[in-house]
Amino acid sequence: LPLPLKKPKTQEAEEGSSVIFEAETEKPDAKVKWQCNSKDIASDSKYIIAADGNKHSLTIKVITKEDASVYAVIAGGSKVKFELKVVSQPGGRLRCCCCAFEVSVCSPTDTRQDLTGLFTEKPQSGEVTVGENITFVAKVNAESLLKKPTVKWFKGKWMDLASKSGKHLQLKETYDRNTKVYTFEMHIIAAKANFAGGYRCEVSSKDKFDSCNFDLTVHEMRKSSTDGNDDSGELDFSTLLKKRTVQVHTETDVDVWNILSQAPPTEYEKIAFQYGITDLRGMLKRLKKMKKDEKKSEAFLKKLDPAYQVSKGHKIKLAVEVANSDIEVKWLKNGQEIQPTGRYIFESVGNMRYLTINHCSLADDAAYSCKVGDEKCTTELFVKEPPVLVVKNLEDQMVMKGERVELECEVSEEGANVKWEKDGVELTRDESFKYRFKKDGCKHVLIINEATKEDCGHYKVKTNGGESVAEVLVQEKELEVYQSIADLTVKAKDQAVFKCEVSDENVRGTWYKNGVEVKPDARVNITHIGRIHKLTIDDVKPEDEGDYTFVPDGYAFNLSAKLNFLEVKIDYVPRQDPPKIHLDCMGRTAESTIVVVAGNKLRLDVPITGDPAPTVIWTKGEKVRQMEGLSLPAHASVSTHVHLLTFTSFYGRIHVETTKGHCVFTIECAERQDEGIYSVVVRNPAGEDTADIHVKVVDVPDPPMAPTILSVGEDSCVVQWEPPLLDGGQPIIGYVLERKKLKSYRWMRLNFDPYPETTYEAKRMIEGVPYEMRVYAVNSIGMSRHSPASQPFVPIAPTSEPLGLCVDDVSDTSITLKWRRPERIGSADLEGYGIEYCKEGTDEWIPAMEGLTERTSTVIKGLTTGDKLQFRVRAYNMAGPSAPATLAQPVTIREIMQRPKIWLPRNLRQTLIKKVGDTMNIVIPFQGKPRPKVTWSKDGEPLDPTIASVRNSEVDTIFFIRKTERKHSGKYELQVQIENVEDKAAVTLQVVDLPGPPEALKIVDTWGFNVALEWKPPKDNGNCEITGYTIQKADKKTMEWYTVHDQYRRTHCVVSDLIMGNEYVFRVFSINLVGLSPEPYCTKDSVYIQKTGIIYKPPNYKDHDFTEAPKFTRPLVDRSVIAGYNATLSCAVRGIPKPKVTWYKNKMDISNEAKYRMISKQGVLTLEIRKPCPFDGGVYTCKAVNDSGEDTVECKLEVRRK
Template sequence: MHSLTINNIAQEDAVGYAVIAGVSKVKFELKIKESEVKGPQKAVSPDPAVAEPKSEEPKETPSAPTESSAPDTSGTVSDGIAPEGLPEIHQPDTRQDLTGLFTEKPQSGEVNVGENITFVARVCGESLLKKPTVKWFKGKWMDLASKSGKHLQLKEHYDRNTKVYTFEMHIIAAKGNFAGAYRCEVSSKDKFDSCNFDLAVHEARTTDGFDIRTAFRRTSTDAGEDSGELDFSALLKKRAVHVSTESEVDVWEILQKASPSEYEKIAFQHGITDLRGMLKRLKKMKKEEKKSAAFLRKLDPAYQVEKGHKIKMQIEVANPDAEVKWLKNGQEIHLTGRYIFESVGNKRFLTINNCTLADDAAYTCMIGEEKTITELFVKEPPVLIVRNLEDQMVMKGERVEFECEVSEEGAQVKWEKDGVELTRDESFKYRFKKDGCKHVLIINDVTKEDCGHYRVKTNGGQSLAELMVQEKQLEVYQSIADLTVKAKDQAVFKCEVSDENVKGIWYKNGVEVKADARTHITHIGRIHKLTIDDVKPEDEGDYTFVPEGYAFNLSAKLNFLEVKIDFVPRQDPPKIHLDCMGRTAESTILVVAGNKLRLDVPITGDPAPIVVWTKGEKVGVLTDSDGHVHVESTKGHCIFTIEGAERQDEGVYSVIVRNPAGEDTADINVKVVDVPDPPEAPRILSVGEDSCIVQWDPPLFDGGQPVIGYVLERKKKKSYRWMRLNFDPYKETTYEAKRMIEGVAYEMRVYAVNAIGMSRPSAASQPFVPVAPTSEPTGLCVEDISDTTISLKWRAPERIGSAELEGYGVEYCKEGCKSDEWIPAFKGLTERTSVIIRDLPTGEKMQFRVRAYNMAGPSPAATLQQAVTIREIMQRPKIWVPRNLRQTLIKKVGEMINLVIPFQGKPRPQVTWTKNDEPLDPKQVSIRNSDTDTILFIRRSERKDSGKYDVQVQIENVEDRASVNIQIVDLPGPPQNLKVIDVWGFNVALEWKPPKDNGNCDITGYTIQKADKKTMEWYTVFEQYRRTNCVVSDLIMGNEYVFRVYAINMVGLSPEPCLSKDSAYIQKTGIVYKPPSYKEHDFSEAPKFTHPLVSRSVIAGYSATLSCSVRGIPKVSTCDLNIKGHALYCRSWLLKPCPPNSTALSAAAIHLSLKWPRP
């Protein structure tokens, strides 16, 4: 705590003050208001809460103060607490400081615990080039911007009408630790201002009835005999206090000497009830500092350094050999790599390298018993976010982790959701994790309510990410298919779902299937299988797979094929038994690419037929050795298998069976279907403030199945995490993506979906930034118009957004045109807010519009309220003569003349100049005309250029005239006919005539000079003399004089003077001067001491001088004083030698000897 106390305050103390701590500077002013006390004041308790009367005594009035309580009242007032009965000098001064940036400063306030309070600061923005920056601090360095949350909110808004910025600090549900000193700083470029204010938080007052136990309060906290005394004064009736006749006691002197444990007892004895005010005054009372004998220069009160930097503390000692100790928080500092001690002469230095927060402490330098103390404040650099948060999209019930990385380990961060701070709660919904520079927000079991924008804040930056939560939707990638198998074969039901964690149950005819020796149930990843070995007739039925937790199922039928062999002795022609023969769509067999196709074709014939498989026109190609195609023949069956069907396996397959009895043929149409090809990279058509419109083309190959829709994903450009925007296939090829952050770069990609599945992703789109177009330009109006030209002007849009304004586009069209008939006024964009459009059709009604462009595209158009007819508006000609030309313009010869005469008139008027009703000489005068003014220019003016100049502007038969008078002035000629009219005594009368040439202006006076004919040195007699005659006086007798006269006008003296033809001689009168005779005076005087010797006390070993003064005529001779003996250890009365040239008093005084005994 540092304080400045001013005693016996006066009006000259009302000036500006500043306190500097390190690199921080705070300004404040002291204002003094004279108090007017109109009568005796009643003593009121300084603390309003204490002064409030008890409920038992509502009509009692406070008693008059005693002498002992007077210091308490003055002390309380000095602390700035204004009781009701005291003058207004102690109330806070609400007048504004007109020299700073604040138009309204935040004022100190009081609040009860749990209540709200708002501090308001206002800054005028008229003189500021950009928005000012405001910071709120508590104490010295705590920036409140990082403390915003439940109890503290910082708001700001701007009034466009008054151009005033308003900044508010809202304290909600105040707590006791909120009390203290606050500071508001505002800065704008090179301007800076700050204001200090205080907040007092009181405990909430109870409205309960009177508690008698509060009356018996103990008044002492010391451990003496009086400890525990009870105070019954609150129960006693108040009586008049008798004035004590004892001498007044200074209670503050007693308190300064007492220990803090005795403060309450002393306050009770002297009637001080405001203990808080008493303690404040004791702190602010100035302490007398004794001059240090060990330190010539002490440490500064405080030092400030940024974290990681170096600080050097310096002192100066009186004794260069003194031993110095440095202490930190009372512990001695030892020499290490970071702490360095230096000694240069009588200077001592303590250097701390690479300062950390642990170095923020109190430092002491000690020399013997004396010490000097300072504080070091280590300021942390702003914590930056190195790696930003990433958007996430999860399913309901999953766990989410938002991770960011900051620049400093152990930095404090704040997490927010949609602007509300997140804290730990009992349900452990949110968990916060720190790992070095990494900070993680963990959300367990997310729900739809957790959707929103999550923000992490540090004191140097912030990062924002979005969380999207989707309900779980199970997708079936491969359903189970009907099977037809023979006895002893294997039946396999297989399905694939989207979630590998989903379990399921198999049912047969509604009864759950249990695994046994023949039945196997497997779940590997997303694939569920039911395998039945050695199929029997009882295995035939409907099989169903039901995923757990989802209200749907997958069903298929198992058909048992019973083969009966009848012996027929005769030959039977071969026969193929198939239901899917032919090439119709109904008989086509579909197989998904990558899956296995197995065709089990029943055949009959006796003897056993030979089977041949062909594809298309190729015959006999399909054998057992054809790669992934296998052909197998058994008794009664021919089996055709394709392992991992591919797109080229699609086609018509023919099976031919032959035996001696005949042959049979069947065609099987196989179609291989696959996921579609990925679409081309999407195109961004337009962007908005938080959205974009994206378009793409369908894939070139749909996989053999129609595309049922598309799935879109987006990600931030600097991120690696793609977020899905839709779960259900989107059927259109144009999509509007929303919920993006303005100013952040994104990329988009698309998947195509058909009945088989989802394609690979497309290539990413070009990066784009969501930016909203600006608002429309404002104030569009017509500035000027002619037959083929129009001039438009407008103002910038009110809202520009985060993107830079690229320019303006101006378009026009005829009245009543269609929306697509607007014509650009020029190519490209213009950055100016005014434009001239030329070559417009005369007489047409035209409409104009202006749009602002940024990277998001054009803004809404600003149009004129009505169409404009392109035609020159007739304007009467009018000359506007400048104020300085309404009177005669005076110029010196040789000066330049440049007259600019503005005028108005449409169409362009005809301008004519004349001088004295005659045309101007173009060799001497230049005339330049424009649409709005005319210029008359003369490079070097002459006397003949003087005169009256008339200018005329004319449109058809309407005209206007104006005149300008110009006067060219020059130096005057010499006066004429200077004559000496008369000479008498020491005087000469002169007379002359004015000059013929006055320089084209009035003669303002004359300068008359004289010269003695002997020396011919000219001396000025009169200057600025206005008459044409004068009398020259005080001439010297016996000299002969000549005279000359110069003429003066506003330009200066005439180049040549007029000399007098004759001279004036001052004759001698012939009278002899006889001086009076006087008796000679005797000035001799006896010597006398005018200043005697004075007594002096001198220091042993130093020279001593004793002096005296003597007056006398004639001058006195020198007086010497000799002192014999050793005066090193003697102290006596010595006489100084007399000054040189003093008068000797007597012969004996010339040499004087003094003697004294040794001590």
């Protein structure tokens, strides 16, 4: 091969200058190719390629920054690489190469700075609504351009949109010949939300370049919400939840460079956000320019690694090992020498040199070099910012329509960037300022000014180190009744007051009596103070009796109560008339029932008559409240006609007042224990009278017991609770449920209308997050206090069913089943698999084993032969069993007959060669059911147990010889038999050993300085072919043996170049596959080399002319091939000297085309066409030329489509 004698060297040149690379080859006519970035270079206005004999040169004119690359020169089969480094001109805008690794404070929008203003019209930023179309236009004037401009469209920093053309993106190009203006258009069709972002348009023409950045904003379509669409977006969010990882673990240090080098370019931006890389473009640029081929260094024994990574605030130690322990080194940062300080510490220990950087910051992200004399090694230090974590999570919120919503979180770093998403769609500031983003140090707040039903959903805040999710529920404002109006029973001339309290103080209402609106007048007064509405009727008359209703404005419900008029009938009673109680309850029975709400005032006004004035006694059960015979406390007062007694302690809430003609019994702030039958007894000397009044105290119910969680799902749970022990005297009409995250303090109400059942399925929860539940009981009076919280639970879905359940084997009493892991595992770990079987015709599933198995296969034993069984497998996790995977049909438990078959391994199908003393251990698998009979034999005879050991199993047989001997060679036959069916296979074993020495070595002839030897092959060839001989000679004076011929295959040879005057003896070793024979065969006689006395003059012969014109001994043959598969055309040629071969396609030279590969070996010429297409069909010609003539041959190639 014409290897270059002089290799091109790496050079450094300034922009605008020229550079020459030179190379020399051994042969002057060697074919040399130059490449740049593995692409061939041809002579043009930029490159000049010259050749002068064996000297070759490459000249690059007017160097630009883009010329800095890796070049190569190829001569024959040798390839030498070299580099061109380009530095900016003094005072120029471009930095020098050594400073190219410097980290800029803000990432540049483009790596190329030499903009020339090629655009005559730049694409402008635009806005579009989802589903609509938009077009971006760029125009370039080509009057001053030598070459047609090339335009590339990018999204982000490096996503080339040329590969994305299709349904939603089309690129168009037009040219106006009159104005010489190129128009480039990018059409975005049916825009999607993820199309939003920054775009870039680049135009280049030879050494000119220009670029323009523009933005695309995509607005969501306005959606009209309805009351029945509360769960909109739930499905999409559930899909996102399945991918959410809720495990919290300590982050391990990762090498971002390794991740970037293995990831596709489309993932670079995502990785940069995840690991906090602020200058990703600078990082990739510096890594790309690092040298890949390390040259052997004389000054360094161990160089710096190509790159190092350290977390912000940590320290790092850079180490090199130098060859001279006394030499001084210099440390450089971006080409500038570093001076030792408190942060930069230099150490020297033996041959090791250390640079320690303490408290690394982003300013330390740079290129570092260690310099020894003129030699230096360089590395890159990348400072990684710690990931931003969410310290305080978002809280679920439930607000009413129109209220303000603030979602607040706290992150670990001030000024960190966060992303807000709603149901997986990123939120941005829109024109209406619906969403406001507030940042205060580590706190980040998302503000929704006026919440609507459309704002319901899951909101997520994301950083590069974590995320948090919260749910926002927006409800229509519902009016709650805090205090309802109660029935009243009053007598004439008294005052009746109906009072109720609602949740909204701004709600007005209307009072009705028997369906007719009540108008205020002198006796009727209607008031509204805050949340309290009152209807007051003074001087009650009989016509005021009726049903009174309060209807809140704008709400479809009402509050009703009844006013009962107590008519007092006064009859003239003569003196000494017995007392009488006058209770007129409008046709009711004497035993009246009065209902009072707990906490309200109970007043019983009973008219009485009698002369003299009777004594009044009140009793409840057996307890007597009597005015007579009691000593009055100090604070009680008595008048002539009014007997007022105020009880203390137990009786502190009870008042009894007697006036002329009636008695009043009052209980302040009624309680449940006040419920019962109250009796009033009036007595005087003329007699007595009694009446019973039933008082019923109603209240809100007691709180239910703590609810229990029956089951959990992927985003739901089923909760159950028991009704409260006391219903407050009114039937329970339903329950209200609330839930909250375990680590949160905010409870979210799940239903606003009372839920009548005691089992409820709560939905719209986040898988993997712990929750708690509590319950309120509701009756007609109001809502109870909340129950104790349930035990914490985590919504987890069962796994999907196991995949690929199949029967692997069946015997008379057992079956082997196999399956694969479920496709979806979920956030909980897989606990194992449960296997069950069921007899055909029954529904009883019987566990096949106790507990669960973690393996994906099992053997079920102890089955009854002949039973037809169905099997199923279910996967278990914390949420319970998955859906079962079943077989397509029942399986009959019976051994299946399987023909015997030997699966002889490929390496045993040829002769197995072993050396004497080696161990032989072969395993041959087979199949067959029931278990087949295995028999070994040697050379047709039964195998002797002393020769080899045999172990058989149900699926294979093992043949073992501990120490092989020559007698073990032979043909071994394996027979596998089931009843009358059998299969056979043979293994040939050849045990080889070292050969014996050759026979009958003798000296045949001697002349001049040459000796002819001859011998016979050895009698013992070691059980393998003799591959050659080794011939040695020795001078009888020293008897030191020297090898003359090695691996010599003939049995006679000539030993030349013997020394005159010496006496020689010879010996021969035989060689086989194992090695040399242990002993040689030596000549019995010696040979003495005589001195020559006559000078031999050979005759002069005329040199024979061996030249021959090229001639094809094997022509090309017409071929028809299939497109896409490599094809070859072959022919054979002879000629002296070796002819030069050229291939043509349709009379066009194809020697330099990369699609074709030309091979020449021993006169056989082959043209390989790589993956031909129909275009490659045609007439191919091969032409051979030398000094004596030329010859051609051709054929026709047809390429057929697949």
